[in-house]
Amino acid sequence: MAAAPEPSAQRTVTPCMAKPVQFTFTPELRLRDGRIIRDLGDAIGFAREQESRPGVDQRDEVLHALERAKGSEQAYAAAQRFLRWLEELEVVE
Numbered sequence: 001m002a003a004a005p006e007p008s009a010q011r012t013v014t015p016c017m018a019k020p021v022q023f024t025f026t027p028e029l030r031l032r033d034g035r036i037i038r039d040l041g042d043a044i045g046f047a048r049e050q051e052s053r054p055g056v057d058q059r060d061e062v063l064h065a066l067e068r069a070k071g072s073e074q075a076y077a078a079a080q081r082f083l084r085w086l087e088e089l090e091v092v093e
Contacts, residue, residue: 023075029086030093040066040075043082058085 021040029037037043047063062085065078086092 021069021071021075023069023072023079025079025083029083031086031091032093033091040069040079043079047082058088 023040025037025039025043031037031046035042035046037046044063044066047059047066050059052059062078062082065074065081069075069078083092
């Protein structure tokens with residue numbers, strides 16, 4: 001007979017693992033490398049792929065804002081922050 005799993009063994013979902021709130025970039029963001037950013041999931045994927053530097057840099061702050069957005073207001077603010085970051089990187093067509 002198998003023992004029941006202990007409560008501490010249950011899987012915990014952290015904010016980073018949760019599905020991002022629904023937000024669609026309108027119009028979609030077209031990057032110079034051909035990539036298209038349509039929603040917060042695409043934005044999170046792009047930010048994660050960028051090389052991070054030691055310490056907290058703007059990429060980390062943008063990524064955390066995207067991952068932690070709850071509700072439409074926070075999603076909109078995170079999307080605006082992401083767009084400003086992309087413009088500073090000069091990767092938007």
